[in-house]
Amino acid sequence: MHRLQDLLGLPILETETGTQIGPIKDVVLHIEEARVYGITIDEEKPNSFEMGIAYVDLLSIGRDAVMVRNHSVMHQCASIFEITSNYYVKELFKKEVITEDGLRLGILVDIFFDTSTGEMKWYQISDSLVSDLLYGRRIMPLPKIQIVGKDTVIVPGEMAKLLHKEE
Template identity: 95%
Template sequence: MHRLQDLLGLPLLETETGTQIGQIKDVVLHIEEARVYGVTIDEEKQKAFEMGIAYVDLLSVGRDAVMVRNHSVMQQCAAIFEITSNYYVKELFKKEIITEDGLRLGILVDIFFDTSTGEMKWYQISDSLVSDLLYGRRIMPLPKIQIVGKDTVIVPGEMAKLLHKEE
Protein backbone atom coordinates (compact mmCIF):
# COMPACT_ATOMS: atom_id res chain seq x y z
CA MET A 1 0.00 0.00 0.00
CA HIS A 2 1.40 3.40 -1.01
CA ARG A 3 0.54 6.92 0.09
CA LEU A 4 -0.46 9.45 -2.55
CA GLN A 5 1.66 12.11 -0.84
CA ASP A 6 4.74 10.00 -1.65
CA LEU A 7 4.04 10.23 -5.40
CA LEU A 8 4.36 14.00 -5.52
CA GLY A 9 7.73 15.02 -6.89
CA LEU A 10 8.78 11.53 -8.02
CA PRO A 11 10.69 11.38 -11.31
CA LEU A 12 8.83 10.05 -14.35
CA LEU A 13 11.12 7.74 -16.35
CA GLU A 14 10.85 6.16 -19.81
CA THR A 15 11.77 2.47 -19.81
CA GLU A 16 12.64 2.55 -23.54
CA THR A 17 15.36 5.19 -23.18
CA GLY A 18 16.01 5.53 -19.45
CA THR A 19 15.30 9.25 -19.77
CA GLN A 20 13.56 11.32 -17.12
CA ILE A 21 10.70 13.10 -18.89
CA GLY A 22 9.38 15.03 -15.91
CA GLN A 23 8.19 14.79 -12.32
CA ILE A 24 4.82 14.00 -10.79
CA LYS A 25 3.21 17.38 -10.11
CA ASP A 26 -0.19 16.22 -8.84
CA VAL A 27 -2.45 13.18 -8.72
CA VAL A 28 -5.94 13.19 -10.22
CA LEU A 29 -8.61 11.23 -8.34
CA HIS A 30 -12.07 10.02 -9.30
CA ILE A 31 -13.77 10.09 -5.89
CA GLU A 32 -17.01 8.39 -6.96
CA GLU A 33 -15.06 5.42 -8.38
CA ALA A 34 -12.53 5.52 -5.50
CA ARG A 35 -9.55 5.30 -7.82
CA VAL A 36 -6.53 7.19 -9.04
CA TYR A 37 -7.39 8.50 -12.49
CA GLY A 38 -3.93 9.73 -13.48
CA VAL A 39 -1.09 12.12 -12.79
CA THR A 40 -0.11 15.57 -13.97
CA ILE A 41 3.45 16.19 -15.05
CA ASP A 42 5.90 18.96 -14.24
CA GLU A 43 8.00 18.85 -17.40
CA GLU A 44 11.49 20.05 -18.16
CA LYS A 45 10.18 21.88 -21.24
CA GLN A 46 7.13 23.87 -20.20
CA LYS A 47 4.23 23.68 -22.61
CA ALA A 48 1.33 26.11 -22.93
CA PHE A 49 -1.06 23.51 -21.49
CA GLU A 50 -0.85 21.05 -18.61
CA MET A 51 0.20 17.51 -19.53
CA GLY A 52 -0.83 14.31 -17.80
CA ILE A 53 -0.86 10.53 -18.01
CA ALA A 54 -3.82 8.25 -17.34
CA TYR A 55 -3.13 5.78 -14.51
CA VAL A 56 -3.69 2.79 -16.84
CA ASP A 57 -0.76 4.02 -18.96
CA LEU A 58 1.73 3.91 -16.06
CA LEU A 59 3.89 0.77 -16.20
CA SER A 60 4.72 0.87 -12.52
CA VAL A 61 4.62 3.09 -9.48
CA GLY A 62 7.67 2.51 -7.32
CA ARG A 63 9.00 4.00 -4.14
CA ASP A 64 11.59 6.09 -5.99
CA ALA A 65 10.18 6.59 -9.51
CA VAL A 66 7.14 6.22 -11.76
CA MET A 67 7.76 4.31 -15.00
CA VAL A 68 6.17 4.65 -18.46
CA ARG A 69 7.10 2.89 -21.68
CA ASN A 70 7.70 6.17 -23.55
CA HIS A 71 6.63 9.80 -23.63
CA SER A 72 3.83 9.13 -26.15
CA VAL A 73 1.46 8.32 -23.25
CA MET A 74 1.56 11.98 -22.17
CA GLN A 75 -1.47 13.98 -23.30
CA GLN A 76 -3.15 17.26 -22.52
CA CYS A 77 -4.96 16.93 -19.20
CA ALA A 78 -8.20 18.21 -20.74
CA ALA A 79 -8.16 15.24 -23.14
CA ILE A 80 -7.63 12.65 -20.38
CA PHE A 81 -9.46 13.85 -17.29
CA GLU A 82 -13.12 14.79 -16.95
CA ILE A 83 -12.95 18.20 -15.34
CA THR A 84 -16.28 17.94 -13.47
CA SER A 85 -15.84 14.64 -11.62
CA ASN A 86 -12.17 14.65 -10.70
CA TYR A 87 -10.22 16.11 -7.81
CA TYR A 88 -6.55 16.93 -7.52
CA VAL A 89 -4.78 15.53 -4.45
CA LYS A 90 -3.28 18.90 -3.54
CA GLU A 91 -6.82 20.35 -3.42
CA LEU A 92 -8.10 17.55 -1.15
CA PHE A 93 -5.31 17.53 1.39
CA LYS A 94 -5.89 19.81 4.38
CA LYS A 95 -9.70 19.65 4.04
CA GLU A 96 -11.60 18.98 7.26
CA ILE A 97 -13.44 15.68 7.47
CA ILE A 98 -16.80 16.02 9.17
CA THR A 99 -19.55 13.44 9.58
CA GLU A 100 -23.07 14.20 8.40
CA ASP A 101 -23.93 14.26 12.13
CA GLY A 102 -21.65 17.28 12.59
CA LEU A 103 -18.71 15.50 14.28
CA ARG A 104 -15.24 16.72 13.25
CA LEU A 105 -12.94 13.73 12.60
CA GLY A 106 -9.81 15.70 11.67
CA ILE A 107 -7.94 16.96 8.64
CA LEU A 108 -7.24 14.82 5.57
CA VAL A 109 -3.46 14.56 5.22
CA ASP A 110 -3.00 11.54 2.94
CA ILE A 111 -4.70 8.73 1.05
CA PHE A 112 -3.47 5.13 0.87
CA PHE A 113 -3.94 3.33 -2.45
CA ASP A 114 -3.18 0.05 -4.21
CA THR A 115 -0.49 0.69 -6.84
CA SER A 116 -1.49 -2.26 -9.02
CA THR A 117 -5.10 -1.13 -9.46
CA GLY A 118 -5.08 2.54 -8.48
CA GLU A 119 -7.88 1.84 -6.00
CA MET A 120 -8.01 4.24 -3.05
CA LYS A 121 -8.32 2.37 0.26
CA TRP A 122 -7.80 4.55 3.36
CA TYR A 123 -7.83 8.19 4.45
CA GLN A 124 -5.08 9.28 6.82
CA ILE A 125 -6.39 11.89 9.24
CA SER A 126 -4.64 14.29 11.61
CA ASP A 127 -6.12 15.96 14.69
CA SER A 128 -3.21 18.34 15.19
CA LEU A 129 0.58 18.33 15.19
CA VAL A 130 0.65 17.77 18.95
CA SER A 131 -1.86 14.92 18.73
CA ASP A 132 0.11 13.36 15.86
CA LEU A 133 3.30 13.40 17.93
CA LEU A 134 1.67 12.06 21.10
CA TYR A 135 -0.79 9.53 19.69
CA GLY A 136 -0.01 9.17 15.99
CA ARG A 137 -2.29 9.75 13.05
CA ARG A 138 -5.52 7.90 12.49
CA ILE A 139 -6.89 6.15 9.42
CA MET A 140 -10.33 5.19 8.21
CA PRO A 141 -11.52 3.20 5.22
CA LEU A 142 -12.61 5.23 2.23
CA PRO A 143 -16.32 5.98 2.62
CA LYS A 144 -18.63 4.63 -0.08
CA ILE A 145 -20.54 7.93 -0.08
CA GLN A 146 -19.00 11.33 0.58
CA ILE A 147 -19.48 14.94 -0.39
CA VAL A 148 -16.38 16.95 -1.25
CA GLY A 149 -16.92 20.64 -0.63
CA LYS A 150 -14.72 23.69 -0.90
CA ASP A 151 -13.38 23.37 2.65
CA THR A 152 -14.68 20.04 3.93
CA VAL A 153 -15.31 16.41 3.11
CA ILE A 154 -18.61 15.21 4.57
CA VAL A 155 -18.78 11.49 5.32
CA PRO A 156 -21.50 9.21 6.78
CA GLY A 157 -21.85 9.26 10.58
CA GLU A 158 -20.78 5.61 10.97
CA MET A 159 -17.29 6.50 9.69
CA ALA A 160 -16.48 7.87 13.17
CA LYS A 161 -16.67 4.30 14.50
CA LEU A 162 -14.28 3.04 11.81
CA LEU A 163 -11.59 5.62 12.59
CA HIS A 164 -8.60 4.00 14.30
CA LYS A 165 -4.94 4.58 15.08
CA GLU A 166 -2.51 3.91 12.25
CA GLU A 167 -0.28 0.92 12.91
Protein backbone atom coordinates in the same frame (compact mmCIF):
# COMPACT_ATOMS: atom_id res chain seq x y z
CA MET B 1 -0.41 0.03 0.02
CA HIS B 2 1.19 3.24 -1.13
CA ARG B 3 0.60 6.81 0.03
CA LEU B 4 -0.42 9.40 -2.57
CA GLN B 5 1.71 12.02 -0.80
CA ASP B 6 4.78 9.89 -1.64
CA LEU B 7 4.08 10.20 -5.38
CA LEU B 8 4.34 13.98 -5.47
CA GLY B 9 7.71 15.00 -6.90
CA LEU B 10 8.77 11.48 -7.99
CA PRO B 11 10.53 11.38 -11.37
CA ILE B 12 8.71 9.81 -14.31
CA LEU B 13 11.14 7.70 -16.35
CA GLU B 14 10.85 6.11 -19.81
CA THR B 15 11.85 2.44 -19.85
CA GLU B 16 12.71 2.52 -23.58
CA THR B 17 15.30 5.30 -23.34
CA GLY B 18 15.94 5.92 -19.65
CA THR B 19 14.96 9.55 -20.16
CA GLN B 20 13.26 11.46 -17.36
CA ILE B 21 10.01 13.04 -18.54
CA GLY B 22 9.70 15.17 -15.42
CA PRO B 23 8.55 14.98 -11.82
CA ILE B 24 4.96 14.31 -10.78
CA LYS B 25 3.20 17.60 -10.12
CA ASP B 26 -0.12 16.23 -8.84
CA VAL B 27 -2.31 13.13 -8.77
CA VAL B 28 -5.78 13.11 -10.33
CA LEU B 29 -8.50 11.21 -8.43
CA HIS B 30 -12.03 10.15 -9.28
CA ILE B 31 -13.72 10.24 -5.88
CA GLU B 32 -17.00 8.56 -6.93
CA GLU B 33 -15.11 5.59 -8.40
CA ALA B 34 -12.55 5.67 -5.53
CA ARG B 35 -9.58 5.36 -7.83
CA VAL B 36 -6.54 7.17 -9.13
CA TYR B 37 -7.14 8.42 -12.66
CA GLY B 38 -3.64 9.59 -13.46
CA ILE B 39 -0.84 12.02 -12.79
CA THR B 40 0.10 15.49 -13.99
CA ILE B 41 3.63 16.39 -15.02
CA ASP B 42 5.70 19.28 -13.71
CA GLU B 43 7.39 20.26 -16.96
CA GLU B 44 10.54 22.37 -17.20
CA LYS B 45 9.22 24.06 -20.33
CA PRO B 46 5.55 24.61 -19.54
CA ASN B 47 3.12 24.23 -22.41
CA SER B 48 -0.05 26.26 -22.61
CA PHE B 49 -1.86 23.03 -21.66
CA GLU B 50 -1.22 20.93 -18.57
CA MET B 51 0.14 17.52 -19.52
CA GLY B 52 -0.68 14.25 -17.80
CA ILE B 53 -0.54 10.47 -17.99
CA ALA B 54 -3.52 8.16 -17.42
CA TYR B 55 -3.06 5.62 -14.62
CA VAL B 56 -3.51 2.70 -17.02
CA ASP B 57 -0.43 3.92 -18.94
CA LEU B 58 1.88 3.72 -15.90
CA LEU B 59 4.03 0.58 -16.05
CA SER B 60 5.01 0.64 -12.39
CA ILE B 61 5.11 2.81 -9.32
CA GLY B 62 8.24 2.34 -7.28
CA ARG B 63 9.56 3.94 -4.14
CA ASP B 64 11.93 6.18 -6.11
CA ALA B 65 10.37 6.58 -9.57
CA VAL B 66 7.31 6.01 -11.74
CA MET B 67 7.96 4.10 -14.95
CA VAL B 68 6.25 4.52 -18.35
CA ARG B 69 7.12 2.90 -21.69
CA ASN B 70 7.82 6.19 -23.50
CA HIS B 71 6.71 9.82 -23.76
CA SER B 72 3.87 8.96 -26.16
CA VAL B 73 1.67 8.25 -23.10
CA MET B 74 1.68 11.99 -22.27
CA HIS B 75 -1.45 13.87 -23.29
CA GLN B 76 -3.20 17.11 -22.49
CA CYS B 77 -5.03 16.65 -19.17
CA ALA B 78 -8.30 17.91 -20.63
CA SER B 79 -8.29 15.07 -23.16
CA ILE B 80 -7.65 12.23 -20.68
CA PHE B 81 -9.35 13.34 -17.45
CA GLU B 82 -13.02 14.20 -16.97
CA ILE B 83 -12.41 17.62 -15.47
CA THR B 84 -15.84 17.93 -13.83
CA SER B 85 -15.73 14.73 -11.76
CA ASN B 86 -12.06 14.61 -10.76
CA TYR B 87 -10.07 16.13 -7.94
CA TYR B 88 -6.41 16.89 -7.61
CA VAL B 89 -4.74 15.45 -4.50
CA LYS B 90 -3.31 18.83 -3.54
CA GLU B 91 -6.88 20.23 -3.49
CA LEU B 92 -8.06 17.51 -1.09
CA PHE B 93 -5.22 17.56 1.40
CA LYS B 94 -5.74 19.85 4.39
CA LYS B 95 -9.54 19.78 4.11
CA GLU B 96 -11.46 19.15 7.33
CA VAL B 97 -13.22 15.79 7.53
CA ILE B 98 -16.60 16.14 9.22
CA THR B 99 -19.41 13.62 9.64
CA GLU B 100 -22.89 14.46 8.42
CA ASP B 101 -23.79 14.51 12.15
CA GLY B 102 -21.44 17.50 12.62
CA LEU B 103 -18.55 15.68 14.32
CA ARG B 104 -15.06 16.89 13.30
CA LEU B 105 -12.78 13.90 12.66
CA GLY B 106 -9.66 15.88 11.72
CA ILE B 107 -7.73 17.07 8.68
CA LEU B 108 -7.21 14.88 5.60
CA VAL B 109 -3.44 14.55 5.20
CA ASP B 110 -3.00 11.53 2.92
CA ILE B 111 -4.74 8.76 1.01
CA PHE B 112 -3.55 5.15 0.79
CA PHE B 113 -4.10 3.31 -2.50
CA ASP B 114 -3.40 -0.03 -4.16
CA THR B 115 -0.66 0.49 -6.77
CA SER B 116 -1.74 -2.49 -8.88
CA THR B 117 -5.32 -1.25 -9.39
CA GLY B 118 -5.23 2.44 -8.48
CA GLU B 119 -8.06 1.85 -6.01
CA MET B 120 -8.13 4.28 -3.10
CA LYS B 121 -8.45 2.42 0.22
CA TRP B 122 -7.87 4.61 3.31
CA TYR B 123 -7.89 8.24 4.39
CA GLN B 124 -5.17 9.32 6.81
CA ILE B 125 -6.49 11.87 9.29
CA SER B 126 -4.59 14.23 11.57
CA ASP B 127 -6.20 15.65 14.69
CA SER B 128 -3.39 18.12 15.39
CA LEU B 129 0.40 18.24 15.39
CA VAL B 130 0.51 17.61 19.14
CA SER B 131 -1.93 14.71 18.87
CA ASP B 132 0.07 13.24 15.94
CA LEU B 133 3.26 13.32 18.03
CA LEU B 134 1.65 11.88 21.15
CA TYR B 135 -0.77 9.33 19.70
CA GLY B 136 -0.02 9.07 15.97
CA ARG B 137 -2.30 9.72 13.03
CA ARG B 138 -5.53 7.86 12.46
CA ILE B 139 -6.90 6.14 9.37
CA MET B 140 -10.37 5.22 8.17
CA PRO B 141 -11.62 3.25 5.19
CA LEU B 142 -12.63 5.32 2.21
CA PRO B 143 -16.32 6.22 2.62
CA LYS B 144 -18.67 4.92 -0.07
CA ILE B 145 -20.55 8.24 -0.03
CA GLN B 146 -18.97 11.61 0.64
CA ILE B 147 -19.37 15.24 -0.27
CA VAL B 148 -16.24 17.20 -1.18
CA GLY B 149 -16.71 20.89 -0.50
CA LYS B 150 -14.44 23.89 -0.77
CA ASP B 151 -12.99 23.46 2.73
CA THR B 152 -14.47 20.20 3.98
CA VAL B 153 -15.10 16.56 3.18
CA ILE B 154 -18.41 15.41 4.63
CA VAL B 155 -18.65 11.69 5.37
CA PRO B 156 -21.41 9.46 6.82
CA GLY B 157 -21.77 9.49 10.61
CA GLU B 158 -20.76 5.84 11.00
CA MET B 159 -17.26 6.69 9.71
CA ALA B 160 -16.41 8.04 13.18
CA LYS B 161 -16.65 4.45 14.51
CA LEU B 162 -14.30 3.18 11.79
CA LEU B 163 -11.58 5.73 12.53
CA HIS B 164 -8.63 4.03 14.27
CA LYS B 165 -4.96 4.52 15.04
CA GLU B 166 -2.59 3.85 12.17
CA GLU B 167 -0.56 0.66 12.71
